[in-house]
Amino acid sequence: MVSSEKKSTEAADAVGTSTALRKEIVDALNEDLAREYKAVVQYVVFSASLKGAQFGDIAEQLKAHASEELSHALKLARQIDYLGGSPTVKMMPAQTSDDSKKMLEIDLQAERDTIQHYRERIRQAERAGEFALSETLREIIVEEQDHEIDLRDALGID
Ligand SMILES: [Fe+2]
Ligand SMILES: [Fe+2]
DSSP: OHHHHHHHHHHHHHHHHHHHHHHHHHHHHHHHHHHHHHHHHHHHHHHHHOSGGGGHHHHHHHHHHHHHHHHHHHHHHHHHHHHHHOOOOOOOOOOOSSSSHHHHHHHHHHHHHHHHHHHHHHHHHTTTOOOHHHHHHHHHHHHHHHHHHHHHHHTTOO
């Protein structure tokens, strides 16, 4: 009798923990989603606004980045829904500049921050046993690293 009571308490604890963990992941993924919306807006605007022949190639790449950031947002929204959450309608405030080099620096910093957040998110997903989420985040982080490389190359940073 005592052991079965103990068992049901443990089960309740396990369910409680996983619910709390799921909520923590959903909240964090919604921040990631808000950051992806911001990335879409910045890449749309910057790809059209970069001035100077030396930025011709990167302007084309930024258009591709915009599409990829949108696909990241779609993937995150689907994962949030799967986990029982509601995908946010809020975006993080976009940054801008009149200076082409500064635009690329803003994007580079944003990509670096984003990569840091996805590293942490992958760890969270693994801890929670959410392996499909982890796999999706790994696909996204590969593209974020490509974006970082494109921006570093355009800025002449090693
Ligand atoms: Fe992204
Ligand atoms: Fe990116």
